[in-house]
Amino acid sequence: MSNPAPASSAPAGAPVSQAIKDGGAIEPVREILWGTSAGARKYETAEELPDDMAKLIVRLMTVQADTEFASIQQHRPWLDRAPTLEDRWIESRIVADEARHGLQACRILRDFGEPGQRLIDELLTKREGEHKLDAFNLPFDRWSDVGAFTCFVDRVGVYQLRAFQECAYGPLARAMPLMLSEEQLHLNFGYNVLRRMAQHGAAYAGSKEEAQAAILKWYPRALDMFGHSNSETSRKAINFGLKRWTNEEARERYIREVTPLVAAMGLELPPPEFDRRVL
Numbered sequence: 001m002s003n004p005a006p007a008s009s010a011p012a013g014a015p016v017s018q019a020i021k022d023g024g025a026i027e028p029v030r031e032i033l034w035g036t037s038a039g040a041r042k043y044e045t046a047e048e049l050p051d052d053m054a055k056l057i058v059r060l061m062t063v064q065a066d067t068e069f070a071s072i073q074q075h076r077p078w079l080d081r082a083p084t085l086e087d088r089w090i091e092s093r094i095v096a097d098e099a100r101h102g103l104q105a106c107r108i109l110r111d112f113g114e115p116g117q118r119l120i121d122e123l124l125t126k127r128e129g130e131h132k133l134d135a136f137n138l139p140f141d142r143w144s145d146v147g148a149f150t151c152f153v154d155r156v157g158v159y160q161l162r163a164f165q166e167c168a169y170g171p172l173a174r175a176m177p178l179m180l181s182e183e184q185l186h187l188n189f190g191y192n193v194l195r196r197m198a199q200h201g202a203a204y205a206g207s208k209e210e211a212q213a214a215i216l217k218w219y220p221r222a223l224d225m226f227g228h229s230n231s232e233t234s235r236k237a238i239n240f241g242l243k244r245w246t247n248e249e250a251r252e253r254y255i256r257e258v259t260p261l262v263a264a265m266g267l268e269l270p271p272p273e274f275d276r277r278v279l
């Protein structure tokens with residue numbers, strides 16, 4: 001499916017930035033942009049959601065929050081072990097950002113009352129190794145793990161969040177822009193860690209071989225994160241106007257994005273079927 005056009009108060013075809021320069025306001029999008037209820041008003045409270053849709057949002061937000069809290073556990077040992085002062089500062093920023101993303105996902109869960117609160121309480125008890133997705137149960141043993149995780153796994157996170165942009169549930173749609181801008185910092189950082197390793201080797205904090213090995217470790221786990229290709233749930237999410245793409249469409253877009261990035265570092269991606277667990 002094609003991307004829905006963003007709505008604003010700008011005249012058709014004019015960039016949003018022009019509308020702001022002209023003193024105009026950017027109107028929030030109030031209508032459902034895709035799926036079986038396209039054109040209807042967005043849902044704004046948990047109470048108005050149809051049952052099936054409410055269950056799916058709860059499930060998606062539980063996984064979302066779980067990944068945010070898990071990544072804090074993975075990054076934590078590197079807060080004071082990252083190779084440079086700047087790297088340590090960015091590590092601490094990433095941890096703060098992921099905590100805030102977890103909080104945002106939990107705020108959405110909270111709107112579902114007692115059952116939502118129970119899920120939050122449960123999420124907060126999860127330890128390393130107990131998380132839902134494999135990518136979040138692997139420790140960062142080396143600095144190259146931090147680079148490859150933020151470059152590849154956070155980038156999948158960006159695709160998941162972009163799939164929710166301007167979705168049919170207002171509170172979820174409105175949480176996206178800030179989360180997306182923060183995730184962009186994380187994946188740029190990851191890319192730069194791997195690039196510096198590949199280009200400067202021991203003068204930075206590793207070697208080209210180490211960066212390549214980290215790609216082989218994390219890229220398959222990142223591709224798995226998109227979920228099964230024939231997922232009924234992802235089709236449902238599109239019909240509800242919650243997600244823009246099927247799992248397979250999102251995975252293909254992702255592969256198209258990372259292929260030239262990895263080549264530009266002088267490194268290689270394994271084939272998409274290499275070491276995969278979720279197909």
Ligand SMILES: [Fe+2]
Nearest residue numbers: 068097098101
């Ligand atoms: Fe995050």
Ligand SMILES: [Fe+2]
Nearest residue numbers: 098154183186
């Ligand atoms: Fe992140």
